[in-house]
Amino acid sequence: MLKTGIKGFRELMVTGENTASALGSGRLCVFATPALAGLVERTCWESVEPLLEEGETTVGTALAIKHLAPTPVGMKVWCESRLVQADGRRMVFQAEVFDESGKIGEGEHERFLVRAERFQQKADAKGNLQQGKEQEING
Numbered sequence: 001m002l003k004t005g006i007k008g009f010r011e012l013m014v015t016g017e018n019t020a021s022a023l024g025s026g027r028l029c030v031f032a033t034p035a036l037a038g039l040v041e042r043t044c045w046e047s048v049e050p051l052l053e054e055g056e057t058t059v060g061t062a063l064a065i066k067h068l069a070p071t072p073v074g075m076k077v078w079c080e081s082r083l084v085q086a087d088g089r090r091m092v093f094q095a096e097v098f099d100e101s102g103k104i105g106e107g108e109h110e111r112f113l114v115r116a117e118r119f120q121q122k123a124d125a126k127g128n129l130q131q132g133k134e135q136e137i138n139g
Contacts, residue, residue, distance in 0.1 A: 015073060030072060064109075078098055078099075079098075
């Protein structure tokens with residue numbers, strides 16, 4: 001079982017590809033809220049992934065973020081995360097996101113520990129079931 005206090009860090013450059021206009025969350029060429037959410041989630045995931053047993057991974061189940069300030073293209077952003085709760089398979093992280101001028105976001109992210117192969121098989125079976133229904137309707 002993982003212990004609280006595990007920290008994560010990830011940084012990236014704001015480019016045209018992670019702006020609101022590129023991701024469809026607005027018209028402006030600033031760091032997009034969906035990109036901020038993805039940065040938080042990836043930072044949390046990467047902080048615990050190396051500590052898991054073989055065959056395990058984590059999946060995101062909840063995310064609450066605040067995007068507090070804009071960041072232009074060409075500026076670095078980074079996320080700092082910390083595992084604050086670890087109850088069995090459930091993990092809760094607190095995260096803060098910064099650019100070179102200061103804090104631009106914060107949030108809480110929940111992840112669950114799963115057996116990777118079993119989880120993927122369940123998802124694939126769900127897709128196969130849906131394909132079967134579509135074939136019945138169209139067949």
